[in-house]
Amino acid sequence: MNINATLIGQSIAFIMFIWFTMKFVWPLLLKGMEERQARIADGLAAAEQGQKDFADAQEKSTIEINKGKEQAATIISQAQKRGDEIVEEARDLAKKESERIKESAVSEIEQEKEKARQDLRNQVATLAITGAEQILMREVDQNAHNEVLTKISKEL
Amino acid sequence: MAVDTITSKSYITHHLQNLVYGKLPAGFDRDGQILEEATWTFAHSPEEVLEMGFWSFNVDSLGWSFFLGAIFSYFFYRVARNVSKGAPSGFSNLVEMIVEFVDNSVKDIFHSENKLIAPMALTVFVWVFLMNTMDLVPVDWLPVLAQKLAGDPHFYFKVVPTTDPNITFGLSLTVFAMILYYSIKMKGVGGFLSELTLHPFSSKNTVVQILFIPANFLLEFVGLIAKPVSLALRLFGNLYAGEMIFILIALLPFWIQWTLHLPWAIFHILIVLLQAFIFMILVIVYMDMAHQKDH
Numbered sequence: 001m002n003i004n005a006t007l008i009g010q011s012i013a014f015i016m017f018i019w020f021t022m023k024f025v026w027p028l029l030l031k032g033m034e035e036r037q038a039r040i041a042d043g044l045a046a047a048e049q050g051q052k053d054f055a056d057a058q059e060k061s062t063i064e065i066n067k068g069k070e071q072a073a074t075i076i077s078q079a080q081k082r083g084d085e086i087v088e089e090a091r092d093l094a095k096k097e098s099e100r101i102k103e104s105a106v107s108e109i110e111q112e113k114e115k116a117r118q119d120l121r122n123q124v125a126t127l128a129i130t131g132a133e134q135i136l137m138r139e140v141d142q143n144a145h146n147e148v149l150t151k152i153s154k155e156l
Numbered sequence: 157m158a159v160d161t162i163t164s165k166s167y168i169t170h171h172l173q174n175l176v177y178g179k180l181p182a183g184f185d186r187d188g189q190i191l192e193e194a195t196w197t198f199a200h201s202p203e204e205v206l207e208m209g210f211w212s213f214n215v216d217s218l219g220w221s222f223f224l225g226a227i228f229s230y231f232f233y234r235v236a237r238n239v240s241k242g243a244p245s246g247f248s249n250l251v252e253m254i255v256e257f258v259d260n261s262v263k264d265i266f267h268s269e270n271k272l273i274a275p276m277a278l279t280v281f282v283w284v285f286l287m288n289t290m291d292l293v294p295v296d297w298l299p300v301l302a303q304k305l306a307g308d309p310h311f312y313f314k315v316v317p318t319t320d321p322n323i324t325f326g327l328s329l330t331v332f333a334m335i336l337y338y339s340i341k342m343k344g345v346g347g348f349l350s351e352l353t354l355h356p357f358s359s360k361n362t363v364v365q366i367l368f369i370p371a372n373f374l375l376e377f378v379g380l381i382a383k384p385v386s387l388a389l390r391l392f393g394n395l396y397a398g399e400m401i402f403i404l405i406a407l408l409p410f411w412i413q414w415t416l417h418l419p420w421a422i423f424h425i426l427i428v429l430l431q432a433f434i435f436m437i438l439v440i441v442y443m444d445m446a447h448q449k450d451h
Contacts, residue, residue: 002205003322004176006214010221010326017225017283022275025232029255032239 125149164407169202171295171403174320175312176205178212200310214320221317224286225279232282254282258436265440268342268447276334276443277436280327285432287317288395292421292428295402318395318431324388331439332384338446347449352376383442387435394431398424 129149176199184191184207187200198215199205205212235251244252258281262274293315302313317323339348355376357368398420405416 003325004178004208004210004212004214006174006212006218006320006322007326007329009213009218010323011330013218013222013225014279014283014327014330017229018272018276018279020229021232021279022272025229025236026255026275026278028236029232029239029252030259032236033252033255036239036244 121154125152128152167407168403170310170312171299171314172400173202173205173312174214174314175199175216176208176212177215178205178208180204180207199312214314214322216312216314217317217320217323220290220315221283221287221323224290224317225283228279228282228286232278254278261437262440265437266444266447268444270338270443270447273440273443277440280439281432281436284318284327284391284435285429287323288428288431290316291319291395291398291402291424294417295399295406316395316399318391319399321388321392324392325384327391327435328384328388331387331442335380335383335442335446338443342447343449352380387438387442391431391435394427398427 179194179196180191182191182193235248258278262277266273298315299313303309303311353369353373357372359365405413
């Protein structure tokens with residue numbers, strides 16, 4: 001336990017290690033740590049920004065969705081209205097058409113009736129003449145009695 | 157030595173003897189052999205160590221302290237080179253924790269501007285801690301290994317550098333040199349001298365002030381000298397005492413040793429760390445005092 005030159009050797013080693021640490025270890029370590037600190041801070045800020053952006057986007061999308069829903073509802077109601085209109089129109093059209101058909105049918109029937117009556121009239125006239133001929137046993141001059149015949153057939 | 161019995165006394169003294177390399181003078185009686193000329197050699201006994209005088213080296217202390225310092229430098233340098241690549245992991249985390257801790261301590265205590273102080277504090281802290289930690293290696297492992305390797309049952313080998321006052325004084329005297337250097341650099345020779353002579357007793361009367369100078373100088377000088385001495389002796393004393401107790405415990409029968417060895421080792425972890433911390437803090441404090449212009 002005596003003091004000897006180990007003292008000097010230790011001092012030299014001490015100075016060497018301090019020098020080495022000061023030159024190569026401390027600045028590098030501190031610089032690296034500071035850089036990383038800055039990077040972490042940036043990352044955190046970016047994450048926060050991202051979160052904010054996400055919230056904004058979510059809000060925006062909700063608004064858009066609501067808008068879309070509203071639009072869809074309007075479109076649907078419009079379509080319904082339009083559908084009702086179309087149905088109404090169709091109904092009107094059909095009514096008109098049916099009336100027209102009915103009218104034409106009625107006029108046709110009327111015509112047919114008229115025609116049938118005409119025929120009947122003619123036949124009745126012919127029958128009447130034939131009957132009269134039988135009764136009179138002679139030929140009835142159609143032209144001479146045309147006036148009468150027409151009168152009769154008109155009365156039928 | 158004809159009989160190779162190990163007594164408690166020989167065991168303890170053997171453990172407390174450094175491996176010394178030095179020069180034995182001509183005509184020295186070495187185990188019955190008279191040396192014909194002065195020779196550089198390893199000391200075989202405490203008497204030979206005494207004969208070698210100041211210009212001899214404790215090879216074990218120096219070797220271990222240098223080895224541990226190199227380990228510190230290598231690992232910290234390796235971490236420092238890769239520090240900015242992504243997230244730190246494992247060992248890198250530990251290193252950065254230590255660096256941040258030292259950096260904070262320096263920022264808290266040291267109020268001047270000097271790029272040397274923080275690296276110096278880091279070196280002191282980690283290096284002293286590593287040297288102290290050697291105390292936790294069981295006392296016989298490395299010495300016995302060294303004896304086997306050297307093929308000499310009397311081979312001295314102390315593995316804890318901080319139980320060697322040469323090592324602690326080597327550290328503290330370097331710190332002392334820096335205290336003197338920065339005191340003079342920051343305050344000038346006059347400022348430093350006035351700090352040593354005009355406090356703590358001062359007077360507005362010039363004559364009285366001059367009369368106070370010797371008393372002031374005595375007090376301040378003792379205070380100044382006490383810094384390196386207390387720094388070195390505190391570290392040495394704590395570790396030496398710890399080592400001593402480990403050696404004493406090692407004298408017990410092997411099957412009972414753990415009952416004392418384990419609690420002491422666990423407690424010693426605290427001392428190991430605490431002494432390194434105290435050493436570092438005091439170095440920073442002393443350097444701060446050296447830098448402060450007004451007392």
